[in-house]
Amino acid sequence: MSYTIEGRTGPWELVIGLEIHAQVISEAKLFSGAATEFGAEPNSQVSFIDAGFPGMLPVINAECVAQAVRTGLGLNAQVNLWSRFDRKNYFYADLPQGFQISQFAHPIIGEGAVEITLADGVTKTIGITRLHLEQDAGKSLHDQHATKSFIDLNRSGVALMEIVSEPDMRSPEEAGAYLTKIRQILRYLGTCDGNMDEGSMRADVNVSVRKAGEGFRTRCEVKNVNSIRFVMQAVEAEARRQIEVWEAGDEVFQETRLFDTARGITRSMRSKEDAHDYRYFPEPDLPPLVLESDWVEALKAALPELPDVRRARYVAMGLSPYDAHVLTLEKETAVFFETVAKGRDAKLAANWVTGDFFAALNRLKRDVADPPVTAENLGALLDLISDKTLSGSLAKQVFEAMLETGKAPGEIVEERGLKQVTDTGAIEAVVAQVMAANADKVAEYRSGKEKLFGFFVGQTMKAMQGKGNPALVNEVVKTALAG
Amino acid sequence: MSLDTATIRRIASLARIRLDESEVQQAQAEINGILGWIEQLQEVDTEGVEPMAGGSPVAQARARLRPDVVNDGGQADAILANAPDRQGEYFGVPKVVE
Amino acid sequence: MHPTDFTLRGALDALTEGTISSVELTQAHLDGIAKLNPRLNAYVTVTAEKALAAARASDERRAAGQVGALEGIPLAIKDLFCTAGTRTTAGSRILDSFVPPYESTVSQKLLDDGAVFLGKANLDEFAMGSSNTTSASGPVENPWSRANDPDTRLVPGGSSGGSAAAVAARLALGATATDTGGSIRQPAAFCGIAGIKPTYGRCSRFGIVAFASSLDQAGPVARTVEDCAILLKSMAGFDPKDSTSADLPVPDFARACERGVKGLRIGVPKEYRLDGMAPEIVALWEQGLQWLRDAGAETVEISLPHAKYALPTYYIVAPAEASSNLARYDGVRFGTRVTEPGSDLRDLYERTRAAGFGPEVRRRIMIGTYVLSAGYYDAYYLKAQKVRALIRRDFENAYAAVDAIVTPATPSAAFGMNEKQDDPVAMYLNDIFTVTANLAGLPGLAVPAGLDAQGLPLGLQVIGRAFDEETVFAVGRTLERAADFTALPRLRAGA
Numbered sequence A: 001m002s003y004t005i006e007g008r009t010g011p012w013e014l015v016i017g018l019e020i021h022a023q024v025i026s027e028a029k030l031f032s033g034a035a036t037e038f039g040a041e042p043n044s045q046v047s048f049i050d051a052g053f054p055g056m057l058p059v060i061n062a063e064c065v066a067q068a069v070r071t072g073l074g075l076n077a078q079v080n081l082w083s084r085f086d087r088k089n090y091f092y093a094d095l096p097q098g099f100q101i102s103q104f105a106h107p108i109i110g111e112g113a114v115e116i117t118l119a120d121g122v123t124k125t126i127g128i129t130r131l132h133l134e135q136d137a138g139k140s141l142h143d144q145h146a147t148k149s150f151i152d153l154n155r156s157g158v159a160l161m162e163i164v165s166e167p168d169m170r171s172p173e174e175a176g177a178y179l180t181k182i183r184q185i186l187r188y189l190g191t192c193d194g195n196m197d198e199g200s201m202r203a204d205v206n207v208s209v210r211k212a213g214e215g216f217r218t219r220c221e222v223k224n225v226n227s228i229r230f231v232m233q234a235v236e237a238e239a240r241r242q243i244e245v246w247e248a249g250d251e252v253f254q255e256t257r258l259f260d261t262a263r264g265i266t267r268s269m270r271s272k273e274d275a276h277d278y279r280y281f282p283e284p285d286l287p288p289l290v291l292e293s294d295w296v297e298a299l300k301a302a303l304p305e306l307p308d309v310r311r312a313r314y315v316a317m318g319l320s321p322y323d324a325h326v327l328t329l330e331k332e333t334a335v336f337f338e339t340v341a342k343g344r345d346a347k348l349a350a351n352w353v354t355g356d357f358f359a360a361l362n363r364l365k366r367d368v369a370d371p372p373v374t375a376e377n378l379g380a381l382l383d384l385i386s387d388k389t390l391s392g393s394l395a396k397q398v399f400e401a402m403l404e405t406g407k408a409p410g411e412i413v414e415e416r417g418l419k420q421v422t423d424t425g426a427i428e429a430v431v432a433q434v435m436a437a438n439a440d441k442v443a444e445y446r447s448g449k450e451k452l453f454g455f456f457v458g459q460t461m462k463a464m465q466g467k468g469n470p471a472l473v474n475e476v477v478k479t480a481l482a483g
Numbered sequence B: 001m002s003l004d005t006a007t008i009r010r011i012a013s014l015a016r017i018r019l020d021e022s023e024v025q026q027a028q029a030e031i032n033g034i035l036g037w038i039e040q041l042q043e044v045d046t047e048g049v050e051p052m053a054g055g056s057p058v059a060q061a062r063a064r065l066r067p068d069v070v071n072d073g074g075q076a077d078a079i080l081a082n083a084p085d086r087q088g089e090y091f092g093v094p095k096v097v098e
Numbered sequence C: 001m002h003p004t005d006f007t008l009r010g011a012l013d014a015l016t017e018g019t020i021s022s023v024e025l026t027q028a029h030l031d032g033i034a035k036l037n038p039r040l041n042a043y044v045t046v047t048a049e050k051a052l053a054a055a056r057a058s059d060e061r062r063a064a065g066q067v068g069a070l071e072g073i074p075l076a077i078k079d080l081f082c083t084a085g086t087r088t089t090a091g092s093r094i095l096d097s098f099v100p101p102y103e104s105t106v107s108q109k110l111l112d113d114g115a116v117f118l119g120k121a122n123l124d125e126f127a128m129g130s131s132n133t134t135s136a137s138g139p140v141e142n143p144w145s146r147a148n149d150p151d152t153r154l155v156p157g158g159s160s161g162g163s164a165a166a167v168a169a170r171l172a173l174g175a176t177a178t179d180t181g182g183s184i185r186q187p188a189a190f191c192g193i194a195g196i197k198p199t200y201g202r203c204s205r206f207g208i209v210a211f212a213s214s215l216d217q218a219g220p221v222a223r224t225v226e227d228c229a230i231l232l233k234s235m236a237g238f239d240p241k242d243s244t245s246a247d248l249p250v251p252d253f254a255r256a257c258e259r260g261v262k263g264l265r266i267g268v269p270k271e272y273r274l275d276g277m278a279p280e281i282v283a284l285w286e287q288g289l290q291w292l293r294d295a296g297a298e299t300v301e302i303s304l305p306h307a308k309y310a311l312p313t314y315y316i317v318a319p320a321e322a323s324s325n326l327a328r329y330d331g332v333r334f335g336t337r338v339t340e341p342g343s344d345l346r347d348l349y350e351r352t353r354a355a356g357f358g359p360e361v362r363r364r365i366m367i368g369t370y371v372l373s374a375g376y377y378d379a380y381y382l383k384a385q386k387v388r389a390l391i392r393r394d395f396e397n398a399y400a401a402v403d404a405i406v407t408p409a410t411p412s413a414a415f416g417m418n419e420k421q422d423d424p425v426a427m428y429l430n431d432i433f434t435v436t437a438n439l440a441g442l443p444g445l446a447v448p449a450g451l452d453a454q455g456l457p458l459g460l461q462v463i464g465r466a467f468d469e470e471t472v473f474a475v476g477r478t479l480e481r482a483a484d485f486t487a488l489p490r491l492r493a494g495a
Ligand SMILES: [Mg+2]
Pocket: A019, A204
């Protein structure tokens, strides 16, 4: 059942495409030697090139090119050995040169595709139109002064990858899943840190609506949406606005809009009135970017394992598709899981990581990159379960103690005497005591009230402070009651 | 192609150059004169010709790449030294409403 | 001999021999500037104190045995080259107060070789012009005047009019200049001096205020071909800061001057024989070719079929690039800002750029904006790029048969300051012989070769293969030697 929004005139389909701007991980900027670090003092990471001073010229940063190629390979996309930079001309306070150097006619990366997985487990392929390199603009601060905006050029010239999708998405959920997937791939590749709070990733969301069976209607672009949640909200809000316009008998006209996160609506951007006439032309200060196929092949050979491949490998290891999906969402999680699982039962490891460990992260508001229990210690805990030192419930107790103390599980078991009792004789003695103390219930059981079996097991475990091996306890109780 | 005054105004606006009414007329006459002269290019047969972008006399010119090294920046004072309206560590402009 | 009458080569020899010091040489030029610049307006900024300090430092270095290739030589720097700590205006009101915190690569190379900078030479605003009348600092006057009409003030040509006038009037031994459509060669020809626009990529463009990035190229003007060769050797060379800079060794251009032309084939493009061309220009061209034949070269008629489309092509490409390059002059980070109370950002831009740019610059920005704008790109810019490719191909074909091409440098001698000012296209035709070399990226040298009937200098142009400035110098030196151009401008230091 496809997603629609119900209007007065019936259901409307959504057509969504995303242009994701992802900041390239590099030391220096795309065309200058100034640093890219986030949060520096204003205008402290600015070369005269980034500030558009007279006579300044761009020189391309090799690593930024390599990062774009890695990303293209990660998106299963065509790498163009010949590409070119163009100038996109417009005036804006934080655009020092009066143009952005971008790749318009000949991008470095061509068509590709990614697969997204939706909540119901259904997968869908979203087409990538292109990826191009371009420089970021500076930042305008509007809240520092009553009548002025302040300009900080630290971001000016930082390398961005603009990843343009086909208009293949049909619901807010798909848009969210696509952005999540792109972010995941980029983080695996190490080409973008994906920190949306810091502006390392932001999306221009192209939305149109249509009736079933129609071609495309006019789209609007909602600029610079900076979280996955906001992308989903912006899609919904913009679609509803357009439906209202169409249903009122008006026409949606193509324009650039902003998502007002506080009010949950989109509004027109006055400052983009020249948006239709950027006067692109080839950047005369930069000859074409020509790549050697050997160099591209070397980058390909050195590419890390990507999430889809990793997920398939986990399924082959015996994990459920769901666990494999969850464990590969973040590269850090996958690395953590693999350390826990190394040389151990993968399913057991997956259960513990996705179960108790994730619950602990949630509860303690910690991150897998900064875990409250190390992967090595969690692995050691699994060993204690496998060799029957700990029962499941004992292991949970030990895990809690590990969270509190940070100690290794072996140490906790020693200190607290939490070793599981597997000595049949010791268990028989306790069972005998329990039966003696509950002679009436023994009689009832033996006269047919078999559901009392659990009572005896529980009493035995309680008497043993939970340390009895559950299987053995069961067995001994059964034998003893059979009398 | 002869440009009307509306087009002259649109171009001036795109180029962010303020023109008063008399300047619009003058610009129209001059620009149309120049464009009329340029028009002769249309008679050149350029079918199948690869356009020449950039100034290199060598057709196979290609970009040189720079190592990813930080060797610039850290000079906010020099960056701001020529600013017509310096506001602390920032450039100041009239407030922009988006 | 007056110190300002030295050629650059002669001054280097005198400095080596110790018959003059850099301080004496520099002071003599500063004296000439003090006397003549109020009239000629060749310099927009004179850095007398810095120059004398630099000359003293040079004399000390020389005494210590450290002698650079231009040790102690006083030069003028076109005010398009950014000079650290010295105001750089590009001839525009919009950069009136701009003091670059950095040095252009070319001027830095000259400093590294021991040169002394006298000041910044006047130019057409943002190098847009062929008369040096568009400068915000006022027009430059050509030190030459008509024999029968000495009161009519003549233009020095442009855009490097200040550089050429300064060198011709003996207010510098040489000067830096730039050439986008003829801005070195045309003023050199108008002022009776030599000037070379090298191959695109030979000199770094880093730190030179950009006019049209794919056409701009720095080069020297000086009183002799050899002086140009010496200066170009210092100015040229690979610069990693300019992605279009050619990573090639710099030859010994001065040595190449003496190669001679024996056995060279010299191309004579038939399309350059324009209808109604001044007979004295035609005669001078014929004379030049005869001199070369006399020196052992062979002259060959060639065809550059698209040459006649070069100027209109140029007047699409150059304004388009300029409209983009000059977008940075917005009154935000540097330069002049013009606002009214209550101006918003857009109003600030529009007022700043209307007041900051002169009429010719505004005109070219508008044309450039138009030819790139939506719906017109293919008809204008793309078309021009294709014709440009054809022009480059014409030269490639020609150079299969010849080693260099010789043409007139300009269609006329210097004209009066009030002439040709009303019709932009008439002014643009000044560059008709020079602009092809910019479009094709080739080296072009202007050599003073004779006088017209009114006693004004006329020049010939030598165009070479890409990165073959050596042959260009050899041909130019041969023409110079045969022409034996000894006439002097009326206004000059030491006169
Ligand atoms: Mg966009």
